Amino acid sequence: MSTAPDTAPAAAAPDPQSGGEGQQKLPLFALLALATAVFITSLTETLPAGLLPAMSQDLRVSESATGQTVTVYAIGTALTAIPLTAATAGWRRKKLLLSAMAGFAVANTVTAVSSVYELTMVARFVAGVAAGLAWALLAGYARRMAPAQLQGKAMAIAMAGIPVALSLGVPAGTFLGDWLGWRVAFLAMTVLTLLLLVWIVAAVPDFPGQGRGERPKMLSTLRIPGVTPVLFVTLVFVLAHTILYAYIATYLDDLGLGGSTGLVLLVFGAASLASIWIVGARINRQLRGLTVAGALLVALAAALLAVLSDTTALVYVAAVLWGLGWGGVPTLLQTAAGDAGGESADSAQAMLVTLWNVAMAGGGIVGGILLDGVGSESFPWTVLLLLLPVIAVVLYARQAGFPLRRPTDPAAGVDPAA
Secondary structure, eight states: OOOGGGSSOGGGSOOGGGTHHHHTOOOHHHHHHHHHHHHHHHHHHHTHHHHHHHHHHHHTSOHHHHTHHHHHHHHHHHHHHHHHHHHTTTSOHHHHHHHHHHHHHHHHHHHHHOOOHHHHHHHHHHHHHHHHHHHHHHHHHHHHTSOGGGHHHHHHHHHTHHHHIIIIIHHHHHHHHHHHOHHHHHHHHHHHHHHHHHHHHHHOOOOOOOOGGGOOOHHHHTTSTTHHHHHHHHHHHHHHHHHHHTTHHHHHHHTTOGGGHHHHHHHHHHHHHHHHHHHHHHHHHHHHHHHHHHHHHHHHHHHHHHHHTTSHHHHHHHHHHHHHHHTTHHHHHHHHHHHHHGGGHHHHHHHHHHHHHHHHHHHHHHHHHHHHHTOTTHHHHHHHHHHHHHHHHHHHOTTTTSOSSOTTOGGGOSOTTO
16 A cells, blocks of 8 residues: 555665566565564554453443444544655655554553553554554555566565464464453564564665655546546455454354454464465466455355354354455555556555545444444344445456456556556
8 A cells, every 4th residue: 555655666766685676586574574564553453353352341341332443543544544645755765664663652552551441542543543654655665675577576475464463463462362461462562563663774775755746646546447446346345344353253252152263363364374375476467356256255254154153163164265365355456556546556555545444444333333233143244245346346347447467467468457
């Protein structure tokens, strides 16, 4: 989810760690630092999902109210991503990344020590603001560190932090919270962030910001063919996912599987890791097919949970399908937005960041309403209903948005959206 200074071709600002285009090497150690930053942003956002009952009891509010800690984080990102990205466009990239990650250290520390719901919500909002800055530059940062023909792989490595957060981070945080208390899980995030700051200083190359005359115009980007379908799919797909994921601990508890939340999340996350590996290997030639497959797999998982959730084994099967469908989605949608935007890829990515977090906030709100008004059994049905238009739009946008071949695919010859 990048801004203009981060989508420039790598050749324009070669990194000595890459070994030059001739050697075609990726600066793996630096990219892993970015993946860790992605891990921290993703885990900070979703960690309450595995700790919801304990946080609710300690903060003396309902579980649906505690679920809004995910919502307010996303609101912080959605409200500030575009204006703060514009305001800091001239900053050097490394300075901006360090500032954003320092924000996470502060916000997670306050969350860990707060016993007041309102203060916790403020800290979560601040974490969301930091996420808006981080997400607006991380994917593009990865692209700038790689030769042009390896930028897709560089982005896949950086975005691997998302499924790692889901597969290892949230389950580990859940186990740690059950063992030592949910506050310790957030303090552990602070420690990890401090270590990452040292890693960034030592290993991540710096890049300049953007000149005033180069700042993008957001609204004109919406008129580019393909951008609107990608943004629609982003909004609805993420909304569907978040409705279930933000309340997964409560949903499983209602199924009588409350003690298995960490294990279910581990299964889901492991499948997500497999998904991002598959996407990283095939995204250059099969972006459209992978996106359709991802939506279908998540829909199938929702259908299983809707009608067969009384069978424990099938709940785990659904978790596998859900992870396989979802894990590669961030990389797929970021890539689709960048391809569709073309020279305005920076604007498309900034809008994607905003809508992603609008959807996260909406998922927390809608999930809370459904939980209080209908019950958690409504979650999978809602997910299934929302994914129908997602699949339809991906199939419809075959000329621009989700073309049969990506513009960078050698076999495509020309931009298929042209």
